[in-house]
Amino acid sequence: MGSKVWLNGELVDRADAKVSVFDHGVLYGDGVFEGIRSYDGKVFRLEAHVRRLFDSARGIRLAIPMTQDAMARAIVDTMEANGLKDSYIRAVVTRGEGTLGLDPNRCPSPNVFIICDKITLYPQELYENGLEVVTAATMRNHPNAVNPRLKSLNYLNNILAKIEAIDAGTLEAVMLNHLGYVAECTGDNLFIVRDAVVFTPPISAGILEGITRDEIMAIAREQGRTVREENLTRQDLYVADECFLTGTAAEVVPVVRIDKRPIGNGKPGPITRQLAEAFQQRTRE
Numbered sequence: 001m002g003s004k005v006w007l008n009g010e011l012v013d014r015a016d017a018k019v020s021v022f023d024h025g026v027l028y029g030d031g032v033f034e035g036i037r038s039y040d041g042k043v044f045r046l047e048a049h050v051r052r053l054f055d056s057a058r059g060i061r062l063a064i065p066m067t068q069d070a071m072a073r074a075i076v077d078t079m080e081a082n083g084l085k086d087s088y089i090r091a092v093v094t095r096g097e098g099t100l101g102l103d104p105n106r107c108p109s110p111n112v113f114i115i116c117d118k119i120t121l122y123p124q125e126l127y128e129n130g131l132e133v134v135t136a137a138t139m140r141n142h143p144n145a146v147n148p149r150l151k152s153l154n155y156l157n158n159i160l161a162k163i164e165a166i167d168a169g170t171l172e173a174v175m176l177n178h179l180g181y182v183a184e185c186t187g188d189n190l191f192i193v194r195d196a197v198v199f200t201p202p203i204s205a206g207i208l209e210g211i212t213r214d215e216i217m218a219i220a221r222e223q224g225r226t227v228r229e230e231n232l233t234r235q236d237l238y239v240a241d242e243c244f245l246t247g248t249a250a251e252v253v254p255v256v257r258i259d260k261r262p263i264g265n266g267k268p269g270p271i272t273r274q275l276a277e278a279f280q281q282r283t284r285e
């Protein structure tokens with residue numbers, strides 16, 4: 001565990017990194033966050049993460065009391081203060097301390113904190129042999145309720161689906177949207193490959209616009225592949241040749257079983273492998 005936390009402009013010891021129980025982040029999940037990786041002492045896609053954090057904040061009408069540049073610097077400073085080269089960084093902005101009512105206007109100063117920790121990955125075995133997932137009964141948040149594009153502190157929708165995954169003996173669950181189309185997993189975006197074409201649900205399906213997802217689409221196109229952002233049904237997953245998940249922490253994880261049905265030949269696919277390798281290379285550039 002890294003020992004220094006950036007809290008409202010200062011690097012403090014982990015034991016002193018505290019916010020009030022009256023913070024609306026605690027009382028209502030009123031706030032936004034980012035999960036970021038560093039590789040060999042360099043923060044990966046820092047600008048994209050900072051931009052998404054500010055977009056999420058704007059989406060909930062939360063004014064972050066610093067510039068995007070200052071946020072980016074604070075993230076790098078936190079990583080350096082913890083002396084971790086390969087790390088997972090969590091940047092959080094809460095609505096701040098207020099009254100017991102919902103009114104965000106009664107929370108005069110947001111709390112900003114940045115944690116830098118060792119990265120915990122899926123077990124290595126899953127990258128080699130693939131992950132099993134199930135479809136959750138809990139549907140993804142309706143985009144007109146809490147839009148999944150907002151990376152908010154209110155992750156109960158995902159947590160409920162994660163519980164279903166764990167109950168089924170798996171580590172991830174596929175979440176469908178209000179129309180029954182595939183949205184994403186609880187903490188990762190989803191891709192399939194069919195006849196060498198790479199498919200992933202569009203943003204309009206109600207998903208987080210994953211930074212790894214963007215990167216994978218760009219890599220696939222550079223490799224000369226056709227990439228299509230299209231609505232997918234469960235049937236599309238079941239008949240796919242390959243399936244994989246993408247996320248900052250997970251990177252690219254092959255999926256080999258969905259709802260107990262083997263995908264393709266039940267082993268990680270060749271296109272998944274090529275995309276995963278190219279992604280890993282990019283993280284080291």
Ligand code: PMP
Nearest residue numbers: 187188189208210211212247248
């Ligand atoms: N979907 C959800 C719900 C997530 O929380 C995340 C991030 N953990 C992702 C997708 C992947 O996004 P990114 O590639 O930007 O980490």
